[in-house]
Amino acid sequence: MSTVIDDILGTSSVSSSLAERDRRYVARPTTRIPVAVEGGEGAYLIDADGRRLLDLTSGWNVANTGWNHPRVIAALAAQASQMPFAPPWCTHDGRSRVAERLNELLGGGYKALCGATGSEAVEAALKVARRATGRQAVVGFTQAYHGGTLGAMQAGGVPELQGIDVPATEYHRHVPIPDALRAQGRDYASLVRESLRATPEPAAILLESVFTNPGVISGDDAFYRAVQEGAREVGALVIVDEVGTGFGRTGRDFGYQHRGLDPDIVVVAKALTSGAVPMAGALIRDELASAVAGPGFSSTFGWTPIACAAALASLDVIRDEGLTERAAVLGERAIERLSPLVAEVQAVADVRGLGLELGIEFTDAEGRPFARPPMENLTSRLLRRGIFAEPSAYTSTLLLMPPLVISDEQWMGALDAIAEEILDMDRAGEWK
Ligand SMILES: Cc1ncc(COP(=O)(O)O)c(C=O)c1O
Known part of the structure; x- marks a missing residue:
């Protein structure tokens, strides 16, 4: 070598x-x-x-x-020798404990929809929003990346993914990301409000608290207020993708907590287990839970015992350190x-x-x-x-x-x- x-x-x-x-x-x-x-x-x-x-x-x-935190590694080893996987239609101690811990970080009132990857959890969030509102359209942002699955690519706005890889859909609308450096007098808050009003029957607006992939781009307070109030005004749900910005990364538990947002669905993945095992979730408001029904919401590798052990250890490390x-x-x-x-x-x-x-x-x-x-x-x-x-x-x-x-x-x-x-x-x- x-x-x-x-x-x-x-x-x-x-x-x-x-x-x-x-x-x-x-x-x-x-x-x-x-x-x-x-x-x-x-x-x-x-x-x-x-x-x-x-x-x-x-x-x-x-x-x-970090790359090999001893407490995360020890939790993995212990759970590996006991039972790494469980039938997904059963439950186990780790799953409800992680859901409880995440609920505490969000301030209460959410239920966890379990998955393995960020893309899968974004898809789950979009499905819940559509079922719950009975509508189809999603308002997303240009250049925003929410994953490599078809629904996530359609809702996100990565330019080269639109059109060929991703079938165009009349249901989606992409608003410019709030890029202060290239604003040229643009008022991003008004653009969001106008887009929400102009979209026929929007089910949801999907955003990041910091748009990571386009280069760590954030809006001002007026922008996030426009997202929240504009969505409420037209009956759309607010979905915040915290796949990259969750678990302490931005100096709060979740990035949206800096923004005064009150999301209906929060999507988490990546750092939840410190990367030890794939694990992701759409954390949905209690009142949306009845939208979760049928086979479209199950995930074989969603929140396995070994993933939950890694998540609990990671959450402990983030808190204790x-x-x-x-x-x-x-x-x-x-x-x-x-x-x-x-x-x-x-x-x-x-x-x-x-x-x-x-x-x-x-x-x-x-x-x-x-x-x-x-x-x-x-x-x-x-x-x-x-x-x-x-x-x-x-x-x-x-x-x-x-x-x-x-x-x-x-x-x-x-x-x-x-x-x-x-x-x-x-x-x-x-x-x-
Ligand atoms: C903001 C955001 N959302 C969703 C995803 C998709 O996550 P995954 O690659 O686990 O499917 C990513 C991946 O980089 C991401 O950065």
Whole structure:
């Protein structure tokens, strides 16, 4: 495993035989393989050559408690030896306990609809909304990603997924995401209200408390008020996708709690088990529970005993180690440390985020997103310094979403390194 190949920019740690085998036998949406991972320790990923990389992705907001928290691993091992799986039509202690714990975090009044992946839970939320309202239409947002299943792709607004992969539907409407940097006088709050009013019989509006995939983009208070009040006015349910922003990531239990939203359905996944076992849920208001009927709502791997054991351990770790509060504090430090770059480097357009859900957006002299080269140059420079970070898909934004267990020293060291590399690229004329 010692042959390191230059997969993209000379920094890949993927051994050549592994990369060849992967390319030969695995169907992947991208040919880029920046790292082959073999292990994890706290906020570090360990690659196939034994190199320790400080991870600033959490595997896209999954490893909130770190990559191998001993309490999560112990809970998994104990449940594996007792009973990892149970018949889904039976119940077990772990399932009701997790549902109770999540209900407490939401302030009460919700029931859990159990699934395995974020996409599945988004689908479940849409099905409940349609059954409960007797309507079809969903108002979503441009560039929002809610999963790779057909319903989630239709409701989300990822441009290249519309039309070919996803059959167009007259039932969906996509409102622009509240992108302050490109607003050009647009009033996003009014746009949401108008779209809700103009959509015939909307069943629901589907949004994230921070739109992660487009590059950590959030609206202002007026925007979220317009979502909530506009939905109530036309009888649409509010579905908040907290798949990426849940479990302390933004400095609150769930991101929507910053926004004054009062959602009818909250979708959770990813960090619920710290990534140990797939587990997801649509948390629906008690009064919507009668909409859950029939075979369309069952899930063989929804909330298995082993997943629930991992979830309970993760929730305990987040509470006992104060990880949510930590995310809030470390996020503020990052904004403080990195914001001066906006004035210092022309290519740095914005530093933004909430808790440890952060992004640095880069634009060219005309204010347009950069193509891949300068972003990959930046991420490869960081990899050489032992830091693993990745850009977002639609804007050239470097996403910073480390495990919430990252230490003060690791975090501040990473921020210094990022600032140094951005400045160095600027001096070398590489932002173009
Ligand atoms: C906001 C959001 N919703 C839903 C999903 C889909 O989750 P999964 O990949 O577990 O199906 C994702 C995945 O990245 C996501 O980021």
